[in-house]
Every structure is written in C-alpha cells, then in structure tokens.
Amino acid sequence: MSSSSSSSSQMGELVADKHVRYILMSEKKKESFESVVMDHLRMNGAYWGLTTLDLLDKLPSVSVDEVVSWLLTCQHESGGFAGNTGHDPHVLYTLSAVQILALFDKLDILDVAKVSSYIAGLQNEDGSFSGDMWGEVDTRFSYIAICSLSILKCLDKINVEKAVDYIVSCKNLDGGFGCTPGAESHAGQIFCCVGALAITGSLHHVDKDLLGWWLCERQVKSGGLNGRPEKLPDVCYSWWVLSSLIMIDRVHWINKAKLVKFILDCQDLENGGISDRPDDAVDIFHTYFGVAGLSLLEYPGVKAIDPAYALPVDVINRILLTK
C-alpha cells in the first residue's frame, strides 16, 4: 500500500470500458493454470462476470442463449446446479445459476418446483443448511438457500423461523457471525447472516451498534477494508463489509471517500480488471467485488446493486414487484 506508484497516481476514475473488455476476454482465455484450476466453479465465475457487466450496463454484449444453454447442462436430476458440466451439484452454484437467470429475465425456463425442492431438502433439523448431500453445514448455505428461494418466491418451502434461529445462534459476543455456532466472526459470514436476516425481515435480531462497531473497525489506514482483525485490506471485503453496513443502516460509520480511492487504486489501468490490493494481479472475482463495492458507494456510471440479493436493484425490483 506504500507504493501508490506513479502508474496509478493519475487514477481517480473507473476505467469501465477496460473492465468490460477484460471480462469478455477472460472467458476466452483457457490456457492458463488458473483457468484450468477454476473451471469447477465456472458458474460462480459467470455470475461475477455477468453481474459486473450489468452493473456497467453492458450485459447486452453477451449472447444470452449461449450462456443459458450451457447453464442448463449443469443442472442435475436432483434440481441442483453444478459448477460446470459433468460436476456434482452444490448450493454454491445453484444460487449463481438462479442469479444469472434473474439477470437475463429468464427465470421462467426453470423448473422452480425442482430447484426449490433441492434447496429445501438440504435444511437440517436444527434449521441450518448443508451445502450438498455430504452434509457440511455453514451459515453461507443458509444465506444461499434463503436468497435463492426468495428470488424463486418459494420461501414457504422451508422452515424460515428455524433457519433464522440457527443464524442467530451463530452470533458472537463481538456482534459478528461465524459459519457455525461459536465460530470466529468473519466479514464474509456476516454478510451472509445479515443478508439472510434482511431478506426474511429478521434484522431485529442484530445488535446494529455492536455489529457496526466491529465492521467499521475493519477499515485500515489505506482506506481499504479487511475481513478480520489484523488482516490486510482486500477489495472483496469492500462488498462484504459495506453491504452489511448498509443493511444495518450504519454505512456512514466508515470513510467512504477513502474506500473509493482504495478500490480505484486496485485497477489495472492498461488491461482492465481489479485486484485484491494495489499492484497485485487482477482476477474476475475481485473485479466483480470492486465494481459492486463502487456501486454501493454510489459511484457515478455504475448501476445500483441490492446489498442483500447481490443483484442490480432493477433486476430485484422486476422480480419482487411482479406477481
């Protein structure tokens, strides 16, 4: 962070066109080790890339049919989606698939009963959710289940009260949340828990001042946010910390201008893309979280994103306001 090098000194603007080109190109680059190692979560990658394009108002440059027909090859008989064709289903990829179809206004091609049964079937007796048939439990999966089912308008398929109780049982003395009861608070997990509580109208379970305290202590001197105490700042936490602060109405507790500058400092001004920290290598994950963070910060030229559903506000309105 000490190296606010000369190359980034004239920054101050989002190079949106370059990020668009970076995203469109990255889908074509399949030769690197990174892309081979990442192909089991291609569904997540597609969601990150496509949502970024939509936030920058460039979704029409993608072939809807191509994406949707590939997406459908990832669906299992069980109703769940895999990260790529021929892989096993998991809720992590199922949410991304639902979100992608929502972006394209194509939810009607889904067999909603099947997808929602898959998700609802993963709820456990104590209200928690497993990520797949192998049983690992995590509040991330609670969020995913609640978010997907809400988009599909089938929240009645699960026991919402128990799901909420379980999430609340993962609250720590510092006001944050972990992946299971007693697990360490982590900004990513906090986003999931607060998001799930927001969607189900249960935010009264959150001690907003206490959680806000923990969250605003994530901002470090450079203006960036970290995800846990003593960690380095990272662009992806711009999303997790910020969206949580917005949902609990405490976003004015951090220095927004400094955070905007930190995110803009992480851009590759030549080839597009955003990295975790200034001068690191860019990737699609941090490009999405950087742009989404700027959206939450109301940066000009970026569409507004919903902090709970992680989809553009116009997409969410289209879904939730229509029957």
Next chain:
Amino acid sequence: MGQGSCSQEDSFDLLNQFEHVLDSDPLIDEVGFIHPSQFTMLDKESGSSDYNKTSTNFWNQDHKLGISTDILTQLCRVAKHAFLAAFNEYKRHENISSGVSFVSKVMKHSQAVLLLSSDFGTAWNARKLILSRQNQPTLEAFTEELRLSRLILSNCPKSEPTWSHRRWIIKMISRSFSTPQDIVTKESELVESIGERSKMNYRAWYHRCWLVSYMTIEQVLQELNKSKRWAGLHVADSSCFHYRRRLMLRVLEPLKVKGSNANDDETEAHKIWMEELDWNKELVKRYLGREALWLHRRFLSLNWIMYFCRNQSSETGESIVMNEETVIFIDNEIHLLESSMTVPDNKFEDFQAQALHASAYMLWLTKHIPKLWRMLEEKLGTEKLKCVLNTVDQERPSLLLQLKHNNDY
C-alpha cells in the same frame, strides 16, 4: 507453460508418470509446485546424487514431492479428464459387479487431480461416495483419506473442501471405530503446524474450533494449556485467540446451568479466567499496538464482569451493577488504559496504535455498561478523558458519535 499443443498421448504419459511417482512412494508427506530451475538446487540441498531423480517433471526425495510448474496446466487438464471419465463409468456401472474395477480408477485419478486442484469438490465427493458404498469399510481406508487430505493441505492450507472432507472422514471413523476424543489431539496438532506456515488461516482454525464440541472438559483444559505457547508466539493471529475464546466458553458452560457442584466449577473457571486476564495484560504490555490482543481483552473483561462480579443473572450489559467487585476490576483496567496512552517520539506508530486500541477497548466496555461512563470521568479526570476521546475521534469518529447518542456526554 507455453506447451499447449502436446498430444493426448504425451498427456496420458505424464499422468501415468505422476501416478507412478505417487504409487511408488506412499509415504510422501509434503507436496509443492516448483519451478524446474529449483530441481537442481533441491538436489544439492539434500546432498544426494541423481540416482532416484524421477525426471525434469517431478522431484521426489525424503518423501517430499515437487511438481514442475512447467507441466501443471497440462497435467491438471488430463487428470481432470481422466477422473471425470472414470467417475462417469463408475456411475454407469454402479449396479453391476463389474463396477468394482472402476473404483480403483476413480480413486487413483481423483487423488491425482486433487493434488493439483484441491478445491475440485466433485473429486472429493467421488471418494466419499465410494467409501460410503462399501459394506464394511476398513479403518485403513479412512486413515488413507486422512493421509491424502493432510498431504494436500501441505500445499493448499486454505482449501475448504479439503478441510470439509477431513471432517466427514472423522465423523465416519468415530461412528464405527473410535470416539472422536481419540482424534482430537492429533487434529489439533495438525492445525497448529499448518497455522505455523499459513498465518491467520480461518479454515484451519475453524477446524480446530469444530473439534471443541467433541472434547471432554479435561481435553478442553489440556488444549487451553497447549495452545498458550503458540498464541504467545503469534500475538497477531486473532484466529488462535478466538480458539481460546471458544475453549473458555466451554469452561463457563457449567456456570450457566446451576448444578450441584456449581461451586467447584466456579472456582476452576474463576482461576482460568484470572490467569488469562493476567497473561493477556502481560502480552498487551510486551507487544504494543496488537489489535488481536486488545480484542481478546474485550471478550475476557466483559465475561469477567458478567460471570465473576456477581452479575451472573445478566446476559446483556444493561443490567450490570457497579458493585464492589466490578469497581475494583474496572479500576485496574483504567490503570492499564492510562499506561497505554503515553506516546513517546520514537517508535511512534506502535505507541499510537496502542493508545487507539486501549481507548477503543475502554469505550467498547462503556457501550456495554453505560454506568462505567461516570467512573471514567471520576478516575481519569476531564483532561485525560478528552485525550482518550480524541485518540478515537482521529481514527474512528463514528464510534464517538455512537456513544454520544447513548450517553449524556
């Protein structure tokens, strides 16, 4: 990695070579991706002649395996391909007896692919599927999974599917062979050794926290003792201190349910809490400006006031009474705050951070116990209190706004 145009045959040769290396040395305990130029350096370091050097693709000595970064892409791609093909065959034949022959293929190729791409969930799932379908799975089969996942963690210590697979295996073992208590110690040691090389590793420490619910109270106390040294040497590792918090909450549990030997439990817990507070104070004074230490103190102090200052009935800060015990405790904390507020000219940054964390610590307690405000005013005096508030105001003005809201200051 510029050799994208290798023939399929070459690729399969490479995969065979890799699997042969793995087969011929089942005791490999560490794996890494290394640049081929490092091969010769490693040879020199280990002081060995070339007699068992496999090739320019793999380096294998003293049960350490290096894989050349030149071949990673090609090898990973062919391994994935081979695994998915074998897994499909297996699924297609699962009801026929000939399916057995595909089992070893799936196991072999999934091992290869996971060593290269540890987050590839489908490959872990395939192994779970095969194990769970065996009529009488042997302990050896599960132990083998522990070995493989441990090996993979040596290269990818943050791989969540790998840790998750481990938990699944441990549950299976404890179902048919032994109690989880037997595994706890070994797993704890594993996390500590991985935490050594991979700092503030959430997934590793989560695994250790997960073990706590399986521990007997004796094991909880042992773990508190054993993790102390490590924590003292890694004072910035908040995850390790969270592990201690998890253990300490187990110590408090019997106090929450009033039982017959509540008194014994309380004496023991009281002693442990006191020791942790003293030890934490020592560390706070020795290592200036460490956020993790001050956050740990927030937890220790609030619980101390709630459980050991005759405040047991109050779950929230609201009803905490400023009785004699509480006043004595807070008085000491104010002394600690005062001694943490001096910022000399040299080593400026650490002292500044120390002052900030100490001030934020005290205000955090005040947020929980509003009555503490009056005491701060009395003991510190207006000037010093102003200094505390200014320190926080400079870095985190929002925290003060919040307190202004709640208090009449």
